[in-house]
Amino acid sequence: MTVEFLSQFLAVYGSLINFIGVNALLALSLYVTLSAGQLSLGNAAFAGIGGYASGILTMHLNVPYPISVLAGAFLPAVVALLIGVPVLRIRGVFLAMATLAFGEVVRIAAVNLGITGGAQGLVGIPNKTTTFIIYGTLAATTYFLKVLGGARIGWSFASIREDETAAKVMGINTTYYKTMAFVLGAFIAGMTGAIYAHLNFIITPGEFGFSAAVQLLIYNIVGGTRSVYGPVLGAFILTALPEVLRGAGVTAGPLRLGVNGVILLLVILYLPNGLSSFFGKKGKLHAQRDGE
Amino acid sequence: MPVLLQQLINGFFIGSVYGLFAIGYTLVFGVLDILNLAHAAIFTLGGLTALWLTTAGGLSMWIAFPLAGLFSGTLGLVLDQAAFAPLRRRAASNLSGLISSIAMAIIFESAALGIFGARTVRFPEGIIVNRVWRFESVTVTSLQVGIVLSALFLMLALTVFLKRTRMGKAIRAVAESEHTARLLGINVDGVIAVTFFISSSLGGVAGILYGLYFDALAPDMGRSIELKGLAVIILGGMGSIPGAILGGIAFGLSEVFTVALTGTSNLRDAVAFTVLLAILILKPSGLLGRGRVREA
Numbered sequence: 001m002t003v004e005f006l007s008q009f010l011a012v013y014g015s016l017i018n019f020i021g022v023n024a025l026l027a028l029s030l031y032v033t034l035s036a037g038q039l040s041l042g043n044a045a046f047a048g049i050g051g052y053a054s055g056i057l058t059m060h061l062n063v064p065y066p067i068s069v070l071a072g073a074f075l076p077a078v079v080a081l082l083i084g085v086p087v088l089r090i091r092g093v094f095l096a097m098a099t100l101a102f103g104e105v106v107r108i109a110a111v112n113l114g115i116t117g118g119a120q121g122l123v124g125i126p127n128k129t130t131t132f133i134i135y136g137t138l139a140a141t142t143y144f145l146k147v148l149g150g151a152r153i154g155w156s157f158a159s160i161r162e163d164e165t166a167a168k169v170m171g172i173n174t175t176y177y178k179t180m181a182f183v184l185g186a187f188i189a190g191m192t193g194a195i196y197a198h199l200n201f202i203i204t205p206g207e208f209g210f211s212a213a214v215q216l217l218i219y220n221i222v223g224g225t226r227s228v229y230g231p232v233l234g235a236f237i238l239t240a241l242p243e244v245l246r247g248a249g250v251t252a253g254p255l256r257l258g259v260n261g262v263i264l265l266l267v268i269l270y271l272p273n274g275l276s277s278f279f280g281k282k283g284k285l286h287a288q289r290d291g292e
Numbered sequence: 293m294p295v296l297l298q299q300l301i302n303g304f305f306i307g308s309v310y311g312l313f314a315i316g317y318t319l320v321f322g323v324l325d326i327l328n329l330a331h332a333a334i335f336t337l338g339g340l341t342a343l344w345l346t347t348a349g350g351l352s353m354w355i356a357f358p359l360a361g362l363f364s365g366t367l368g369l370v371l372d373q374a375a376f377a378p379l380r381r382r383a384a385s386n387l388s389g390l391i392s393s394i395a396m397a398i399i400f401e402s403a404a405l406g407i408f409g410a411r412t413v414r415f416p417e418g419i420i421v422n423r424v425w426r427f428e429s430v431t432v433t434s435l436q437v438g439i440v441l442s443a444l445f446l447m448l449a450l451t452v453f454l455k456r457t458r459m460g461k462a463i464r465a466v467a468e469s470e471h472t473a474r475l476l477g478i479n480v481d482g483v484i485a486v487t488f489f490i491s492s493s494l495g496g497v498a499g500i501l502y503g504l505y506f507d508a509l510a511p512d513m514g515r516s517i518e519l520k521g522l523a524v525i526i527l528g529g530m531g532s533i534p535g536a537i538l539g540g541i542a543f544g545l546s547e548v549f550t551v552a553l554t555g556t557s558n559l560r561d562a563v564a565f566t567v568l569l570a571i572l573i574l575k576p577s578g579l580l581g582r583g584r585v586r587e588a
Contacts (some may be wrong), residue, residue: 039387085574093327093390097522098572101565104519108562132532210519214394221391261398268392269378 013243014131020239021134022196024271027219027231028141029189036181036224037161040100041213043189045106046076048208050190052198054118055125058198060115065128065198072194073187080186084179091158091164103213110205120198121204129199138232141188145228157181182280218260222267224274233276238263299548306543310445311563313418313498313517314524314536315447316491322531323467323487326389330371331495331521332514333400338364338496339503339513340408343415353420357500364496368488371396376488376543383498397514404511412510415503439501446494447537453490454533463487467531520561523568 010017026047033040054072057063063071087098110116115124146153158178159167168174197203217239223234241263242256271277320328333367342360345351352358375392419473423434454460465473466483474480502517503509528535543564550563 090389094372094526094572096327096387096390097526098569100519100522101569101572104565105562106571108559108565112558114561122415136534194546210515218394253410256402257405258399258402261395264398265375265392265395268388268395271522272384272388 003248010055010204011105011133015241018129018131018199018238019216019231020236021131021138021216022192022199023219023235023239024232025134025138025141025195026189026193026216027235028138028228029185029187030143030216031185031187031193031225031228031231032145032219033155033181034220035154035161036157036178037164037254038178038181039096039180039217040094040099040185041210041217042080042102042106043185043216044210045099045103046080046186046189046194046282047193047212048106048203048205049076049079051193051203051208052110054194055122055197055203057121058128059124060125069191069194069198072197073191075189076190077183080183081179085175088175088178096121100210100213103208103210107205107209110208116138116205119205121202123202125197125201125203127198127201131193133197134199141234142228149228152181153177156183159173179261182202206283218264220274222264222275224271224276226273227276229279230274230276233279234274237275293553296552298444299552300545301430301432301436303545303548304541305440305544306505306547308537309498309518309540309587310442310517310543311537311540312446312494312501314445314451314521314528314540316495316498317521318525318528318531318533318536319450319487319491319494321525322533323463324376324389325483326376327393327522328371328491329393330375330400330516331389331393331491332518333386333397333404334364334371334492335495335499335502336404336509336511336514337367337400337446339499339501339509340404340413340511341416341496342500343413343503344408347416353415360500361493361497364487364494364499367400367496368490368492371400371492372485372488376484380481380484383557388543390510392481401514408511410511414507414509420504423481429455431554435504439505442497442501446497447533450490450494451527451533459483474565475491516561523564526568526571 024277026043029046030040030043033043049071053075054063054068057068057071058065073256083102087095087102090098111119117146149157156167156172159172160174160177164174193203219238220231221234222238223232226232238260241259245256245259267274313331315327316334320326320331338360341363342356343452344354345356345359346353349356371393376389379388379392420435420438425432425434454463462473462478462483463486465476465478466480466487470480473483498517499509499513502513520543523538524539526539527542528537528539546564546567547560547572550560551557
């Protein structure tokens with residue numbers, strides 16, 4: 001009875017569950033960069049680089065799945081390292097725009113290159129990703145970031161986010177840590193892109209464009225960036241929401257889009273720490289700050 | 293050579309629309325230091341409103357054009373009140389403003405989708421008299437001339453307004469320092485509302501001109517110009533109005549020349565965004581910027 005229910009549930013909602021996991025991983029990739037105070041809109045493009053690279057490796061060179069995914073994670077990390085050093089000198093809104101421009105260049109490259117399949121996308125990637133792999137990776141990534149947050153690196157990220165100048169004065173090598181956050185974010189994004197490519201049979205350049213980059217930011221803002229669980233929560237809620245709304249009888253596309261916008265607006269105006277501030281105590285940093 | 297001249301003219305026309313759009317962006321950024329990503333949604337709604345006024349309302353373009361511009365300005369007031377005013381009271385960071393403007397962009401876009409549908413629509417034929425002039429091998433239409441003249445007129449009017457009027461002076465004062473302006477008795481919230489009104493009506497008008505020029509309007513037409521507008525204001529220097537105009541025209545020219553030189557439209561946007569990335573890295577203040585690197 002229970003097994004039957006579970007298998008039926010998976011048959012109906014299996015792809016939704018997979019997408020929630022993928023979106024949560026992508027949200028975490030941006031979370032790393034945000035935790036060091038850097039707003040990057042390039043993570044969707046990093047996911048695209050990873051997805052295309054691993055898809056091409058699997059399809060044309062018959063590379064085994066794990067190696068292909070690893071390659072999909074390392075390539076964007078290397079790209080991030082190369083562009084990170086000059087780009088991270090710029091701050092705030094300007095960094096957002098520079099990474100946005102980078103994302104557009106990547107998208108246009110994917111549309112125009114022959115090996116990426118152009119605007120139709122890369123078609124026929126073998127389906128090798130399972131729900132188990134997605135959630136295993138999500139659990140491992142969450143755990144890793146949780147540990148990282150409590151370590152020296154995490155504290156350095158946080159100090160840069162709170163006040164970059166002060167962090168520098170305290171002897172923190174800000175360039176080093178900012179680049180590290182950027183590269184780590186690109187690594188996670190690329191890995192997720194590679195996993196996604198082997199889930200979906202086809203990837204297209206449009207999936208990794210500006211709207212995707214903004215979507216990742218929305219997951220983080222709605223969920224909250226004070227803890228590693230916030231982005232996961234945000235990705236879960238916003239990915240599942242359309243299905244819930246469909247269940248509630250809201251089928252019209254515009255209205256669903258509008259609900260997303262209203263949620264984002266309400267959160268940014270009234271819940272600066274996101275929905276995760278409803279759960280548990282206040283974030284660690286926050287509590288300490290209040291105690292000062 | 294004549295082909296090149298024709299491209300030059302085409303680039304100039306579309307570039308002036310980009311410039312007009314970018315002025316709205318840069319005005320808000322100059323005054324508030326906020327990147328208003330809902331500007332493109334207002335651009336779309338401006339165009340679609342003009343279309344609705346001419347088709348369902350049966351108005352002539354001469355009436356629909358200013359009405360849609362005013363309506364876009366009103367949307368700007370709504371935008372300010374909904375997305376930015378609450379954050380100002382809390383003294384939140386500029387990135388919060390960026391995100392709340394994304395939220396409003398989503399809301400506006402879903403409204404456009406809900407009201408006007410997802411399909412691409414056109415202004416009714418004959419809504420404007422389009423004469424075609426040929427000089428040797430170069431073709432210019434009265435629509436193109438009209439677009440450039442309206443864009444230039446609005447840019448000029450705005451410059452005079454900012455330089456010569458009391459309100460313009462107040463806007464510049466708030467741009468310099470909100471705090472000091474408040475101390476001097478300037479109604480800062482009022483000035484910001486006026487800024488949003490002007491910025492958004494210019495954005496809406498740019499949407500109408502864009503829709504006329506390409507003979508197509510769609511709820512997602514703001515997407516591509518949103519990124520182009522960003523490229524334009526970075527090229528010209530954030531907050532600089534002459535920079536936005538020159539940047540817009542330069543961007544329009546770069547587009548048509550990339551198409552002319554490569555023979556396809558595939559790389560049109562790539563060149564622009566590569567230039568944008570290079571400028572951000574090499575000279576973040578832009579070509580006509582105010583020389584200081586801003587921080588969020």
